[in-house]
Amino acid sequence: MLQHLITQDENLRMVPTDRDALTTAAAGLREELRNPATDADRRRMLTRWAGIASTALGDYQSARTFLRQALDLATAGSNTRAVIATQLNLGDAYRYAGETHTADTLYRSALDTARAQQPDLLDYALQHFAKHLMERGDLDGARAHLREALRLRQAKGDAELIESTQAAVDRVEMLLAPTGASAPAESSQWSSRWTSWLQAHTSTHVPHRWNDGFPTIRGSVRALTQHARVHPQHLRNQFPPELLSAMTEEAEKALAAEGYLHNGKWNAPVGDAANRFADEVDLASAVTRATGLDVEQPHTGVYIAYLDEGQFLDFHLDELGFGEANLILCLKHERPAAGSAASTIVFITADGYRACDLAPGDCVVFDGALTPHGRTPHAAGESVVLISFGFHARNRVPWAAGHLPPAPR
CATH class of the missing domain: 2.60.120.620 (q2cbj1_9rhob like domain)
Known part of the structure; x- marks a missing residue:
């Protein structure tokens, strides 16, 4: 819904591609939420994306409010996939705000549910949890979870997902490298560098x-x-x-x-x-x-x-x-x-x-x-x-x- 307005910084945290445009788009979601005729599924989606946008914009209090509402709607609708996705987003909102204990609980719940009930979402849960572990300093744990996510994404065959996880793996490897060691092997970054250059020079x-x-x-x-x-x-x-x-x-x-x-x-x-x-x-x-x-x-x-x-x-x-x-x-x-x-x-x-x-x-x-x-x-x-x-x-x-x-x- 707002993916084109959100990217990641060098620390793999969400940031706006265009802050003014994201702020305007998020206001549009909140305006639609004021319509009492909006059905439950649409309301859940709107509140979730309003929360994601707030996280990227740095308004963590609003992010938690919207994402809690979205999680309640997903739970009430027995939508397990939406519950997992929203728990991961809510975990991000708490992690960005420095509340790591609550974030840890949300990530682990989403990861356990994905393994048991929604294995096609497991790569997402692994990657979110790995970023949490990386910020806590558990680099070996982060690397293990990211490698599992990378294997799953390679099996899916989605180049963009693979590149996203590879970027996270590269970040962990860089942090694990001893002082003065070279950056991660060129082969792990080759395709993403070409992709970045291509998209800077032309576009479909x-x-x-x-x-x-x-x-x-x-x-x-x-x-x-x-x-x-x-x-x-x-x-x-x-x-x-x-x-x-x-x-x-x-x-x-x-x-x-x-x-x-x-x-x-x-x-x-x-x-x-x-x-x-x-x-x-x-x-x-x-x-x-x-x-x-x-x-x-x-x-x-x-x-x-x-x-x-x-x-x-x-x-x-x-x-x-x-x-x-x-x-x-x-x-x-x-x-x-x-x-x-x-x-x-x-x-x-x-x-x-x-x-x-x-x-x-x-x-x-x-x-x-x-x-x-x-x-x-x-x-x-x-x-x-x-x-x-x-x-x-x-x-x-x-x-x-x-x-x-x-x-x-």
């Missing part, structure tokens, strides 16, 4: 400026993408319709029941239909035939959805360990009204920007660790459901960051 959000901006980044991108093992290939409608339909149904149910919003898109874990699809079509062989790279069956998969006007995914690189090939398959695409441009997956290649408009049943295969990619903003009335798979090459020798071009400075 402003495609009309691409051609003007490309000459300034052409050389750097060419030096990067020449190492890609798989260049973007659009493969059209080659899978059995009945398997696609089963996955689409599973994806919509998972997104409705377990979807979580991160970096502008909805994610949800895959299930039996996705696993059956990968086995029955022998997805590894399909990728091998298309790319010439001999890959194993996918080691990870995640459902992705863009359902709201304006949602987009900015240019980024996946973490180097995610895999040597990615496949994104379109399950459903409800297009905007006539006159509005449809959203597309977009890549930056050595020759410029390449848009890839996937119809249901189409897919694109590429090397996500070495090919900048993202998605342009969705128009009004548009929605799309995708599934993303990650593949390792057989007998692979993973890239080491030291053998790849560093991010420009």
Whole structure:
């Protein structure tokens, strides 16, 4: 809701990207809360985000008030997922205010509930608790929890989540390093540095400026993408319709029941239909035939959805360990009204920007660790459901960051 207005500082605490804009947006949430007709679910969401905004703005008393209300609403509605998420946010509000005992109680409760009842939220609970441990000085405990979170996020295959946890791991490793020791290994920060540089120089959000901006980044991108093992290939409608339909149904149910919003898109874990699809079509062989790279069956998969006007995914690189090939398959695409441009997956290649408009049943295969990619903003009335798979090459020798071009400075 307000994710685009909040970032993290060097200590991994929430801060505004634009203080005035966040203050205005938070006031809008409070105004909507004054409407007695607002239903319980909407009220819970509004109070939670009002609390998160207050935390980022440094108003911890207001943050605790709003988040306690949100927690009460989540508990009254027997919404376990919302209870966990709100406990983590409330723990942050207490931690930022220096009330570590109460924060510890909230984090541990959320962590225990996630392990027992909502394992797909466990990575979030682990990361929040690890930051708490880090600030208390328990660096070994923080590192152990972050490594567990990183393994879970690598299994989810979400590059932004992986980068977020890797940044926290890097912070702990830096704090653990003896005085005078070098910073964390370059390989642990390589993709995040490239992502930061890419987003400073271009954005999927402003495609009309691409051609003007490309000459300034052409050389750097060419030096990067020449190492890609798989260049973007659009493969059209080659899978059995009945398997696609089963996955689409599973994806919509998972997104409705377990979807979580991160970096502008909805994610949800895959299930039996996705696993059956990968086995029955022998997805590894399909990728091998298309790319010439001999890959194993996918080691990870995640459902992705863009359902709201304006949602987009900015240019980024996946973490180097995610895999040597990615496949994104379109399950459903409800297009905007006539006159509005449809959203597309977009890549930056050595020759410029390449848009890839996937119809249901189409897919694109590429090397996500070495090919900048993202998605342009969705128009009004548009929605799309995708599934993303990650593949390792057989007998692979993973890239080491030291053998790849560093991010420009």
